[in-house]
Amino acid sequence: MRNIENIWVFIGVVFITYFLLSWIYKKLEVGKFEQALQARNGLRLLNMRHGLGIVLFGIVFYILCPDLRFLIVQIEIPRLYVFLPYLAILFISGYMSHLAAQKVNNSNENIDQYAYEHPWSYMVFRCVFLFCYEFFFRGVLFFTFLDYFSLIEAISLTTLLYLVIHLFDSKDKIVGTIPFGIILCLITYETQSIWYAFVLHLILSAVYEISIFYNKTLKTLKS
Numbered sequence: 001m002r003n004i005e006n007i008w009v010f011i012g013v014v015f016i017t018y019f020l021l022s023w024i025y026k027k028l029e030v031g032k033f034e035q036a037l038q039a040r041n042g043l044r045l046l047n048m049r050h051g052l053g054i055v056l057f058g059i060v061f062y063i064l065c066p067d068l069r070f071l072i073v074q075i076e077i078p079r080l081y082v083f084l085p086y087l088a089i090l091f092i093s094g095y096m097s098h099l100a101a102q103k104v105n106n107s108n109e110n111i112d113q114y115a116y117e118h119p120w121s122y123m124v125f126r127c128v129f130l131f132c133y134e135f136f137f138r139g140v141l142f143f144t145f146l147d148y149f150s151l152i153e154a155i156s157l158t159t160l161l162y163l164v165i166h167l168f169d170s171k172d173k174i175v176g177t178i179p180f181g182i183i184l185c186l187i188t189y190e191t192q193s194i195w196y197a198f199v200l201h202l203i204l205s206a207v208y209e210i211s212i213f214y215n216k217t218l219k220t221l222k223s
Contacts, residue, residue, distance in 0.1 A: 007144060010064060014056045014136070019165060025049060026168040033209045034104055037216060043122045050122075050129035058132025061140045071139045071188070075195045082190045086200075089183060093204045100172075101211035119213060123206075130205060134198045137162055137181075138188040155185040180204075 025031035025046075029039065036042030062069065077083060137158060145154035159181035166177050184197040 007064060007140070010060065011141060011144070014060065015161065015165070018053060018056060019167075021049060021052065022165065022168050031168055034212055034216070037213070043119060047122055047125045050125040053129045054125070054132045057136035058128075061136060065140055068135075068139055068143055071143075071192065071194045072135065075193045076191070078191045078196075082187075086187060086196060090200055090203055093180075093200060094207045097204045097207040098211060101208045101215075104212050105215040119217075123209075126205065126209070127202060130201050131194075131198050134184070134188075134194045134201060138184050138197045139194050142185055142188065151189065155182055155189075158185055 030036045030042045030045050036046050142158045145157050162181040163177045187196045
């Protein structure tokens with residue numbers, strides 16, 4: 001079982017560490033995928049950030065919170081009243097991500113010679129990172145709040161911290177963290193698994209980043 005007092009200490013340290021890391025990457029102008037494509041070793045730097053996130057969000061709390069591992073090992077098809085809206089949200093999220101990528105692709109920014117370094121390793125790191133990220137936010141953080149607060153309060157607090165960790169993103173993404181964070185918490189609560197939240201987050205990220213990578217690099221190379 002978790003030692004709740006110690007868990008809060010680790011949560012605070014991990015959250016502040018990653019928040020400061022996000023601030024550093026913003027200053028280096030490699031915090032966003034499209035920025036990293038235009039910077040020398042940009043994707044390698046993002047790999048380093050994701051690697052640290054995997055350790056902080058995933059490995060550390062997997063060790064410290066054995067009673068929450070059921071969120072990883074447990075995956076079942078939920079009831080229709082949950083599963084059907086989930087599929088609809090999955091489709092809508094992918095479509096909105098596609099539209100956001102198109103907006104970036106239609107810009108006149110040029111990608112330089114460093115755009116093709118480490119793209120596939122980035123995708124692997126990104127995928128594992130998002131899984132650990134969901135385990136931390138919709139698993140450790142959310143379920144630890146549930147030990148003290150009601151469901152609505154726990155969702156609100158988790159979503160607030162989810163918003164804070166995105167303060168260095170664009171305004172649209174910051175605003176989007178509110179409904180997206182609420183949905184991810186509800187899905188995790190109803191399914192008692194982080195897999196559904198992870199897949200939703202992965203679709204949102206993958207559609208956006210693969211589209212940008214293809215149009216800004218591979219498509220340009222072919223032409």
